[in-house]
Amino acid sequence: MEKDIKSLFLSNVAQVVGNPSALVVYRAEGNYLYDQEGTPYLDFISGISVANTGHGHPTIISSVINQVKRHMHVMVYGEFAIEPQAKLATKTLEKLHPCMNRVYFVNSGTEAIEASMKISKKYTGRSQFISFKNSYHGSTQGSLSIQGSNKYKGGYYPLLPDTHQANFNDLAVLEQITTKTAGVVIECIQAGSGYIPANQEWIKAVRARCTEVGALMILDEIQTGMGRTGNWFAHLDYGFCPDIMCLAKAYGGGLPLGAFVAPEHIMKVIQADPILGHITTFGGNPVSCAASLGVFEVLEEDVTLMESIPYKEQIIQSKLIHPNIEKISGKGLMYCLWLKPAIDGFKVIAKLEKQGVISNSFLFAENAIRITPPLTITMDQLNFGLNTILEVIDDLSE
Numbered sequence: 001m002e003k004d005i006k007s008l009f010l011s012n013v014a015q016v017v018g019n020p021s022a023l024v025v026y027r028a029e030g031n032y033l034y035d036q037e038g039t040p041y042l043d044f045i046s047g048i049s050v051a052n053t054g055h056g057h058p059t060i061i062s063s064v065i066n067q068v069k070r071h072m073h074v075m076v077y078g079e080f081a082i083e084p085q086a087k088l089a090t091k092t093l094e095k096l097h098p099c100m101n102r103v104y105f106v107n108s109g110t111e112a113i114e115a116s117m118k119i120s121k122k123y124t125g126r127s128q129f130i131s132f133k134n135s136y137h138g139s140t141q142g143s144l145s146i147q148g149s150n151k152y153k154g155g156y157y158p159l160l161p162d163t164h165q166a167n168f169n170d171l172a173v174l175e176q177i178t179t180k181t182a183g184v185v186i187e188c189i190q191a192g193s194g195y196i197p198a199n200q201e202w203i204k205a206v207r208a209r210c211t212e213v214g215a216l217m218i219l220d221e222i223q224t225g226m227g228r229t230g231n232w233f234a235h236l237d238y239g240f241c242p243d244i245m246c247l248a249k250a251y252g253g254g255l256p257l258g259a260f261v262a263p264e265h266i267m268k269v270i271q272a273d274p275i276l277g278h279i280t281t282f283g284g285n286p287v288s289c290a291a292s293l294g295v296f297e298v299l300e301e302d303v304t305l306m307e308s309i310p311y312k313e314q315i316i317q318s319k320l321i322h323p324n325i326e327k328i329s330g331k332g333l334m335y336c337l338w339l340k341p342a343i344d345g346f347k348v349i350a351k352l353e354k355q356g357v358i359s360n361s362f363l364f365a366e367n368a369i370r371i372t373p374p375l376t377i378t379m380d381q382l383n384f385g386l387n388t389i390l391e392v393i394d395d396l397s398e
């Protein structure tokens with residue numbers, strides 16, 4: 001039966017691409033995935049910025065098991081005080097500016113973005129959204145409407161009206177943000193376009209403009225959160241406070257979990273006129289919250305995981321030099337390697353997998369490959385992965 005997993009996957013699971021690698025992932029531990037034969041694959045993408053503390057961390061597993069033994073799903077919103085939710089909200093707020101004082105749990109990043117858009121409409125009484133070219137915030141109809149490219153919108157129109165995409169890092173956006181704007185959806189490191197860091201002065205100017213016109217600044221920390229850039233959340237290094245912050249991915253420690261965080265006066269709109277402004281059967285599932293608490297525990301106990309990021313970043317920057325590498329962009333342990341047109345990025349990714357390194361492409365960065373290893377990656381593993389990338393590019397250059 002196990003031998004047929006690949007064909008069962010290809011014939012019974014709906015596919016979103018025409019030629020998946022269909023690598024059979026049998027188990028994952030530490031910084032590696034393993035196939036059925038026990039072949040290790042170094043994880044250079046962390047399941048797209050999820051496995052920040054590696055796979056199967058014992059602290060996270062025991063937190064999950066303890067919670068599973070106590071209880072799994074109960075009604076998660078509106079009525080009951082659920083211990084892992086209460087503790088996780090408290091732990092999350094502990095890391096943030098004191099103005100952020102309420103957390104609402106959902107299932108995913110997309111749902112956090114959707115709910116933030118709803119809240120912004122109700123709070124401001126406006127409906128216009130500004131987001132940025134080549135950004136990705138989710139695949140549902142609201143989040144797709146603010147997606148920063150029309151590339152993946154085909155066939156899904158009509159989407160939300162009055163949604164506009166401005167140029168990232170361009171001050172011209174300040175004029176687009178007006179008293180008609182409900183919300184500006186923004187990232188500190190724009191992920192979909194190839195990990196492009198926001199210029200500090202620019203993002204602070206956007207913050208100030210939102211305040212000036214009464215628009216809400218919705219910060220997407222879905223990929224950048226939980227230590228990935230060397231701080232708990234990327235905006236803490238930029239020195240501004242958003243109105244709403246969205247979390248998911250590594251926040252759930254490998255289980256599905258999202259959240260949005262805001263000051264009480266903003267969060268209040270989901271509580272009245274009408275009540276139940278955003279409800280969800282599973283959002284804030286106690287087991288997911290327990291896993292998240294495990295991630296906080298690991299990152300708090302082993303401070304070297306975040307502290308070593310600048311050094312690891314230097315290694316990435318100094319190693320990835322090759323005549324067929326155009327440039328690299330990124331911050332922390334989220335890097336994009338841009339290839340020259342002579343090399344096909346998809347071939348690099350396929351060959352890397354054969355050589356035991358898992359990478360991936362970007363939605364909007366053409367001919368580029370993703371480097372987002374777990375924060376637990378050792379120097380030897382990092383060097384191995386980077387050397388393998390250089391070898392593969394060398395081979396394909398011949």
Ligand SMILES: Cc1ncc(COP(=O)(O)O)c(C=O)c1O
Nearest residue numbers: 108109110136137138191222248
């Ligand atoms: C920056 C960013 N925002 C939002 C999302 C959507 O999150 P989710 O896939 O959890 O719905 C993603 C997912 O890749 C993302 O990278």
